[in-house]
Amino acid sequence: MNEPVLNIKDLRIHFQLPQGLLKAVDGVSLEIRRGQIMGLVGESGGGKSMVGLSILRLVPEGGRIASGEILFEGKNLLALPDHEVRSIRGSEISMILQDPLTSLNPVFRIRSQMIDVLRLHKGYGKKEAELIAIELLHNIGIPDPEKNFQKYPHQLSGGMRQRVVIAIAFSCNPKLIIADEPTTALDVTIQAQILRLLKNLSKEYQTSVLFITHDLGIVANLCDRVAVIYAGEIVETASTRDLFTSPRHPYTKALFRSIPRHDRKQEQLFSIEGMMGTPIDWPDRCKFYPRCTEKLDACKDATSLAPVARSGDHRVRCLRCQ
Numbered sequence: 001m002n003e004p005v006l007n008i009k010d011l012r013i014h015f016q017l018p019q020g021l022l023k024a025v026d027g028v029s030l031e032i033r034r035g036q037i038m039g040l041v042g043e044s045g046g047g048k049s050m051v052g053l054s055i056l057r058l059v060p061e062g063g064r065i066a067s068g069e070i071l072f073e074g075k076n077l078l079a080l081p082d083h084e085v086r087s088i089r090g091s092e093i094s095m096i097l098q099d100p101l102t103s104l105n106p107v108f109r110i111r112s113q114m115i116d117v118l119r120l121h122k123g124y125g126k127k128e129a130e131l132i133a134i135e136l137l138h139n140i141g142i143p144d145p146e147k148n149f150q151k152y153p154h155q156l157s158g159g160m161r162q163r164v165v166i167a168i169a170f171s172c173n174p175k176l177i178i179a180d181e182p183t184t185a186l187d188v189t190i191q192a193q194i195l196r197l198l199k200n201l202s203k204e205y206q207t208s209v210l211f212i213t214h215d216l217g218i219v220a221n222l223c224d225r226v227a228v229i230y231a232g233e234i235v236e237t238a239s240t241r242d243l244f245t246s247p248r249h250p251y252t253k254a255l256f257r258s259i260p261r262h263d264r265k266q267e268q269l270f271s272i273e274g275m276m277g278t279p280i281d282w283p284d285r286c287k288f289y290p291r292c293t294e295k296l297d298a299c300k301d302a303t304s305l306a307p308v309a310r311s312g313d314h315r316v317r318c319l320r321c322q
Ligand SMILES: Nc1ncnc2c1ncn2[C@@H]1O[C@H](COP(=O)(O)OP(=O)(O)OP(=O)(O)O)[C@@H](O)[C@H]1O
Pocket: 015, 022, 024, 042, 043, 044, 045, 046, 047, 048, 049, 050, 051, 060, 061, 062, 214, 278, 279
């Protein structure tokens, strides 16, 4: 049996704000298997980044991991001493963020940044690290790697910079990569190239990926499985094929209707009624209830993530769908 590389269990992240308790992540459970690309998709403010950041214990100040476990190859990352988490960061688990300039240091050449990572985490000598770095740059499609290697981050285009970040992320052959909207800032053709690169590398190295996005179109092309998150809760999880052929949760269905399609007229473009809002002191019931067009009176009670009839790996948090 393919054991999960990452197993998040009932994760809760709270911010105590003057206005009340903000439950940014409210009982998220998620499993990612070896070599699997898992999409985490939902609207802005849904808690996607908080889930990603919590894996490496990088929740911003003011946020508290109130409960839960994050098992990475069986070890609870939330219970490890800081120095162990630091050594896992960048070697066994890497992150790719939206803006490559936050990952790259502006005052050092690409060369020294890549070599440093390889020397620190893999213990290579300088010459050996240099050869590996050049080969990596070549593999990810950086033209003339020996020359581009000598450049500073600002001397490369946005797409090239993101390629370099991906090369660094893969350079230590991590088991898991967390990619938080890595292509949002890039134009569409470059975005497609970067996604193809990420997918190929993940399959080649059997690296698991948690891919965070608000874009279902990307999920369709990239991910093996998907979890849909709304106001800090996973509302539906399924294989990409099942989610796309039979979305069940009213929120997932609404997300699909809001994707622009070439065969629909502009005025038919659907937007979900109302706003998600910020989950401060919300009652303990279905969070989508106020915006749901299919709600029942009984939906006021909290619901759990239950399997869609007969299918254990397609799960929905909705009374209507069970
Ligand atoms: N530093 C912070 N202090 C207080 N609340 C925060 C902080 N960072 C995030 N939050 C809140 O936590 C919730 C989840 O935020 P998060 O950034 O994880 O959403 P997201 O799904 O990644 O959204 P986006 O698509 O905009 O990146 C939101 O309600 C947000 O306002």
